[in-house]
Amino acid sequence: MVTPEVLAGMAVRLGLLAGCALTWVASVFSAFVAAGAVINRNVKPYALMAGVPAKQIGWMSQHGERLDLPLGGQGTATCVATGNMYQLSGDALTFLEVSACK
Numbered sequence: 001m002v003t004p005e006v007l008a009g010m011a012v013r014l015g016l017l018a019g020c021a022l023t024w025v026a027s028v029f030s031a032f033v034a035a036g037a038v039i040n041r042n043v044k045p046y047a048l049m050a051g052v053p054a055k056q057i058g059w060m061s062q063h064g065e066r067l068d069l070p071l072g073g074q075g076t077a078t079c080v081a082t083g084n085m086y087q088l089s090g091d092a093l094t095f096l097e098v099s100a101c102k
């Protein structure tokens with residue numbers, strides 16, 4: 001887990017899960033990045049990124065479970081580990097508070 005800090009003008013926040021040999025030159029917040037990926041642009045929250053240069057290949061829950069959602073469009077998904085719900089609107093995924101899910 002990466003702790004909150006700013007490295008050479010790039011924002012990295014708590015919530016980033018990154019594999020080894022990661023290279024980034026953009027802001028990353030609450031995202032999941034595969035080992036060896038090169039981040040060259042800002043990453044959306046909950047995005048699963050992989051490749052050189054990195055491309056979004058899916059969505060992840062805060063718990064680290066893959067969410068069954070397209071990269072864009074409309075929809076909702078539930079984390080199988082926690083039961084927390086997420087809503088996709090366009091190309092942005094948001095966490096729905098537990099109380100809003102009931």
